[in-house]
Amino acid sequence: MTERPDWTGRRLEVEIGPVAHGGHCVARYEGRVVFVRHALPGEVVVAEVTDDAGGGFCRADAVEVLTAAPGRVSPPCPMADMALGRDRCGGCDWQHASGETQRELKAAVIAEQLQRIAGIDWPVRVQELPGGLLRWRSRSRLAVDRKGRAGFRAHRSHRVIPVEDCPITVEGALAEVTNRRWRPGAELTVAADSTGDVHVTAVDHKPQRRHGRAVARQVQGSGVARESAAGRSFDVEVQGFWQVHKAAPDAFTEVVARLAAAPVGGVAWDLYGGVGLFAAVLAEQVGPAGSVVLVESSKRAVEDAVANLRDLPQVSFRAGTVEAVATDEDLSAPDVVVLDPPRKGAGRDVVESVTARRPARIVHVACDPAALARDVGLFAERGYRMTELEAFDAFPMTHHIECIALLEPVDPD
Incomplete structure (x- = not known):
């Protein structure tokens, strides 16, 4: 049996097919499926293969758009710029799509999953929540790189992309973490609650021994976020679950x-x-x-x-x-x-x-x-x-x- 060559790093000109669950679209090249991020259905793009484990598919990022879809827009976040290549932040999937296009793509994903997995044909409409596409996220998790800088991880990678701000996060919420240095390897939780207070928790995952076990060490305070919904107030531990x-x-x-x-x-x-x-x-x-x-x-x-x-x-x-x-x-x-x-x-x-x-x-x-x-x-x-x-x-x-x-x-x- 002939071993399939590794396409990692290879650039392919492909026509983009339907959206798939997971923030990418489906293309085909020389008989293989290529899952392409940062593209839209109907586009023709140059895609660079980022992950090829062999078999019938590989993963790629669009690095050049030859024919753009009507729903394509310029990403509002500089960390989503196509020119950054693999140094793009991995937190967002659809910065390059208009809000209407994003909702249409998500509706298609839901309908496809229901039909394929549950055998149900169901018309789906995805509703927009108040506030628009930016500054909606009240809770974020960040990692710290080897230089002590806070950021988000690249897609399917442990590599940290340092940031100064995040345009989908509540205005000013990340200032507490991006303007200082942290212990390399720490993980940060940022919660901006309903009162306007911003809570930052840092956990250092450098192994320590306690009762024979390696444990994470809290290096900066915890606290309680105070939230409001449905006409009531709720106290939530900062690292606990609340809708973001x-x-x-x-x-x-x-x-x-x-x-x-x-x-x-x-x-x-x-x-x-x-x-x-x-x-x-x-x-x-x-x-x-x-x-x-x-x-x-x-x-x-x-x-x-x-x-x-x-x-x-x-x-x-x-x-x-x-x-x-x-x-x-x-x-x-x-x-x-x-x-x-x-x-x-x-x-x-x-x-x-x-x-x-x-x-x-x-x-x-x-x-x-x-x-x-x-x-x-x-x-x-x-x-x-x-x-x-x-x-x-x-x-x-x-x-x-x-x-x-x-x-x-x-x-x-």
Whole structure:
């Protein structure tokens, strides 16, 4: 068998085909698939191969546009300039596309994933959140290079690209980290909360020994971010989970409330409940005579949720994995289940545990369309079908998307 030559570094003139999940488009060259970043469907570009592990595909970056698509624009961030080549920041995927084009591409990705993985043909429209394409990101993670400079990593690389600012991040939020030097190798978390305060946490991953284990050492303070959404205040540990788009918490709680429609006096489960954002909405719907069970694996998040919802006695809290808690027969069967799993999705065990209780409505919040499609397919095996879907461009300039789906039993009792 003839070994395929390594194309890394080779420049190919290709016609760009459809968008694919992951922030790139599909092209073909000499019988191989080429996943091209920084291009748009319909364009003709020169693409430099950046990663070739052999086999039927390789990865490339567009380095010259020969025929541009109508949706192409000049990137607003200098770190996305095509002239930088491999020194481009890896944080954004679609700086070269207009906002309308980005949303069309994301809608195509969601529709393709649902059709290919779940076998569902569903028309998708991705909605824009308030605030536009820039200055929406309230939370960022940065790395520190060997010279102590903060920045973001290059695409599919550990290499750090130093930056002075990031135009998708809240104005001024990065000034606390980019105007000074840090310990090389540290990782930084920056959170700009609803009050305007900016919190910076640095963790030094230089190995230290504690009880025989290598541990990370905190080198600059932590704290509590104070957020507001759905007419309430929430305290969130700086490194804990909160939606990164400033407008997302209010938008998502409004949709979750409408789709959940938990009955007065009913029972609701909030799985992967975090610091209590969706549980607060469900508690208002079921009222004092109802009950809401919040399940969350992070003990710190549960502590924050207990404090945030102290005025809602109808909410109870379970610290543990959803897989373990959802099978507890002592829990009352829910009328409504809201789940907001991590990027990998809920998975078969959670889907089977939830559907075994036969809730009337399941609201699935998903930040990955492939994981959503997999879960929708699993729900279908258990007699639930997707009846509504709302998609949001909650991460402009990147390939990420947020979807909220309603699933209902095919044959309701």
